[in-house]
Amino acid sequence: MSNEGLQAAQQKMADAGVAQTAIDVFTHYYGQLEEGVTGTIEEDTIEPYLDPPLLEDVQIDPAHAKQVFDQLAIIDLNGGLGTSMGLDQAKSLLPVRDGKSFLDLLVEQVLAARRGTGSRLPLIFMNSFRTREETLEVLEKYPDLPVGDLPLDFLQNKEPKLRTDDLAPVTWEQDPALEWCPPGHGDLYTALQTSGLLQQLLDAGFKYASVSNSDNLGTVPNPVLASWFASTGAPYAAELCRRTPADRKGGHLAVRTSDGRLILRDTAQTPAEEMDYFTDEHRHPFFHTNNLWFDLEKLDAVLTERDGVMGLPLIRNEKTVDPAEKSSPAVYQLESAMGAAIEVFDGATAIVVGRDRFLPVKSTSDLLLIRSDVYTLDERAALVQQVDPVPTVSLAADSYKLIGDFEPRFPHGVPSLKDAVSLDVQGDWTFGVDVSVVGDAVLGEEGGEVPEGARVGTVSPA
Numbered sequence: 001m002s003n004e005g006l007q008a009a010q011q012k013m014a015d016a017g018v019a020q021t022a023i024d025v026f027t028h029y030y031g032q033l034e035e036g037v038t039g040t041i042e043e044d045t046i047e048p049y050l051d052p053p054l055l056e057d058v059q060i061d062p063a064h065a066k067q068v069f070d071q072l073a074i075i076d077l078n079g080g081l082g083t084s085m086g087l088d089q090a091k092s093l094l095p096v097r098d099g100k101s102f103l104d105l106l107v108e109q110v111l112a113a114r115r116g117t118g119s120r121l122p123l124i125f126m127n128s129f130r131t132r133e134e135t136l137e138v139l140e141k142y143p144d145l146p147v148g149d150l151p152l153d154f155l156q157n158k159e160p161k162l163r164t165d166d167l168a169p170v171t172w173e174q175d176p177a178l179e180w181c182p183p184g185h186g187d188l189y190t191a192l193q194t195s196g197l198l199q200q201l202l203d204a205g206f207k208y209a210s211v212s213n214s215d216n217l218g219t220v221p222n223p224v225l226a227s228w229f230a231s232t233g234a235p236y237a238a239e240l241c242r243r244t245p246a247d248r249k250g251g252h253l254a255v256r257t258s259d260g261r262l263i264l265r266d267t268a269q270t271p272a273e274e275m276d277y278f279t280d281e282h283r284h285p286f287f288h289t290n291n292l293w294f295d296l297e298k299l300d301a302v303l304t305e306r307d308g309v310m311g312l313p314l315i316r317n318e319k320t321v322d323p324a325e326k327s328s329p330a331v332y333q334l335e336s337a338m339g340a341a342i343e344v345f346d347g348a349t350a351i352v353v354g355r356d357r358f359l360p361v362k363s364t365s366d367l368l369l370i371r372s373d374v375y376t377l378d379e380r381a382a383l384v385q386q387v388d389p390v391p392t393v394s395l396a397a398d399s400y401k402l403i404g405d406f407e408p409r410f411p412h413g414v415p416s417l418k419d420a421v422s423l424d425v426q427g428d429w430t431f432g433v434d435v436s437v438v439g440d441a442v443l444g445e446e447g448g449e450v451p452e453g454a455r456v457g458t459v460s461p462a
Contacts (some may be wrong), residue, residue, distance in 0.1 A: 005168035006030050009160045012169050016180075019194035021308035022157035026183065029334040032314045033167065039314040041265045043277040046254035048284050049262065052240055055353045058228045065223035068230040069119040071207040073296075074221060076106055077185050077338075078135055078214040079128030079156045083323065085364060086402030090131035092214040093138060094403065096361065096370050097377055102214055103135065107142050108381035113221035116380075121221060122147035122206070125214065126191060128156045128182050148204060154195035156182050161321055161331040170331050172321045179321065185213075185290075186312045186336025193303050201296055209299075211292040211338070217370070218359035219291055220382045226293075228351065235298035236345040238264075239291035239353045246392070248279035250287035251339065253350055262348055264288055264339040268315050286350075288339050289358045302344060310344055312336035359383055364406040365393040372417040391420040391437070399428040399447075415450075420457060 006027065013023045082091030092102040100108075110123040123145060127135055132155060139145060139152050146152060158180045160169035172178050183190075188211065192198040201209070208230060212219040229237050238253065251266040270278040277283060303310070315335040322328040342348045361367050369375070374390055375383040400406045412433035417423065420437035427447035434453045441457030443450070450456060 005162065005166060009162065009169045012160050013158075016158070018157055018159070019190075021194050022159070022183075022187070022190050024307070025157075025187075025190050025309050026159045026334065028309050028311065029183075029314050029336070030162075030167070033162070033316060033332065033334060037314055038316055039269050040271050041254075041263070041269045041313075042271060043274050045258065046256055046263070046265065049253045049255055049350070050285065052253075052286065052350045052352050053228075055225065055228070055351055058224055058351075060224050060227040060231075062223075064231070065227035066117065066119070068208060068226045069117050069121065069221075069223050071205065072119070072221075072226055073122045073124060073150075073201050073206045073209050074110060075188075075209055075211045076123065076125050076214040077188070077211070078103075078125040078131055078153070079182050079185070080213075080215070081128075081130055082215075082403075084362075084401075085367075086404050090127075090135050092131075093134060094361075094367075096217070096367065097375075097383070101138070102217065102361075103138050105217055105377075105381050106214060107139070107145060109217075109220050111142075111144065112380045117223065120147050122150050122201075123152075124150065124197065125153040126156050126185075126188060127153045129158055129180075130177075150200060150204060151197065154191055154197045156191050157187050157194065159183050159334065161319075161333055164318060164330040164332055167332070170321045170329055172328070175322065181333045182335075184315060184317075184333075184335030185338045186310070186340060188338045189299065189303060189310050189341065190308060192299070193308055198296065198300055198303075202300060207296055209294055209296055211294070213290055213360060215362070216289075216291070216358065216360045217383050218355075218357045220380055222357075225351070225353070229293040232349055234345075234347050234349045235295045235302075236342060236348040237293040238339055238342055238348075238350040239289045239293075239357055240286040240350050241289055241353060241355055241358050243281035243285055243287050245281060247287045248281060251337070252278075252284040252287050253342065254284065256343070261343045262350065263313075263343045264337060266315065266337055268317065269313065286352060289353070290339055291353070291357060292338065292341075294341075294345075298345065310336075310341060312338075312340040312344070356383075356385060363395075364400050364403065365395050367406070368393050368395065368410075368414050369417065371414045374417050387418050391417050392422045393417075394422075394424045396426055396428070396445075400425065415456075423457070 080091045256263045317333040320328045409430045415435035422440045424442045427445040429443045431450045432452035436455045438457040
């Protein structure tokens with residue numbers, strides 16, 4: 001039935017107005033799915049990537065940095081709903097500091113960088129069909145944000161979810177919107193082309209792009225990085241951070257032994273029996289931040305040469321059509337990772353940056369830290385770390401995983417963490433006003449209330 005399934009999926013995409021190039025990309029991955037391709041990368045096919053350059057060693061010419069900044073566009077991936085945290089709206093609209101959302105702070109960072117450099121620095125969001133409307137509504141309060149005729153966003157493509165039994169597009173009458181999914185953030189390159197934005201940027205004199213996730217507040221526009229990237233002459237570069245035990249699940253770069261190219265390997269591409277290699281922070285000492293740089297002219301050339309099909313490695317994601325209903329039909333989502341494009345470009349490279357460039361919020365534990373006095377906001381709207389190291393935070397999933405549960409348990413704001421080493425909340429606790437965590441603190445499974453002004457924890461021995 002798979003041939004019929006492909007034709008049905010192609011027709012469904014065409015009827016929904018999906019661009020032909022995006023349908024061609026989907027067809028490419030469908031063929032791989034039929035062939036049994038899983039996208040796995042075995043350890044014996046790669047070598048660790050051990051010697052990338054370090055941002056701390058980079059010296060730049062300020063005049064060159066200004067020249068590059070004048071040709072730089074900033075793109076934020078904004079298609080996620082934050083469903084893992086119980087959100088049903090764009091995750092970037094979640095308040096994170098001083099009542100401001102990710103979106104607010106990202107805009108303020110760019111506007112501050114414009115004031116500081118005099119560069120145009122357009123900020124453009126890649127939205128999904130589920131985040132576009134509400135994102136653009138929020139951006140209306142920033143009349144100075146648009147640059148020339150460039151749009152504030154472009155739309156990520158969509159594709160049908162496929163039944164795992166016959167590879168036909170799934171039907172789900174209870175909520176037809178759930179029949180569709182985004183093709184992963186590897187769709188960035190296709191969407192840039194099919195939306196016309198890539199050509200618009202080139203026509204407006206832009207040569208470089210800096211790309212990151214909208215839930216990462218660490219990617220403040222950086223002239224040093226921009227100048228470094230342009231100076232390398234590379235078509236593409238990835239930002240890496242040094243791994244710690246907490247980063248073992250993050251994707252990493254490696255050198256493919258068959259051709260010497262840099263490649264990206266994610267958790268989903270690692271055989272289960274080889275996860276010990278993947279999670280070994282000594283064997284693979286750097287993780288991929290999903291902060292990328294690329295040359296727009298060279299991207300355009302690659303897309304033209306490949307008729308819009310980048311050929312990034314397939315990520316076969318198996319889920320249920322309704323994520324909230326585990327008894328609903330099993331489906332495949334055909335995805336790719338934008339960081340995997342590093343293997344497409346001749347001469348692609350990477351650089352190790354400081355941890356301040358990687359401040360994502362993937363859980364309410366991350367949110368608690370970002371909201372706390374461990375960080376402050378400076379005049380660049382950048383989060384500045386106040387203590388080193390950052391405390392570790394673990395919140396009981398039953399009581400804190402979802403935003404709707406998290407918020408009521410901190411009715412007066414989050415506790416002070418600047419003197420904390422760790423906070424392990426094992427039960428259902430509600431925090432009073434002016435609570436401080438000191439040293440290592442454990443709040444047990446019994447739950448209860450942490451009273452006003454309480455200092456919880458013990459000072460760790462020196």
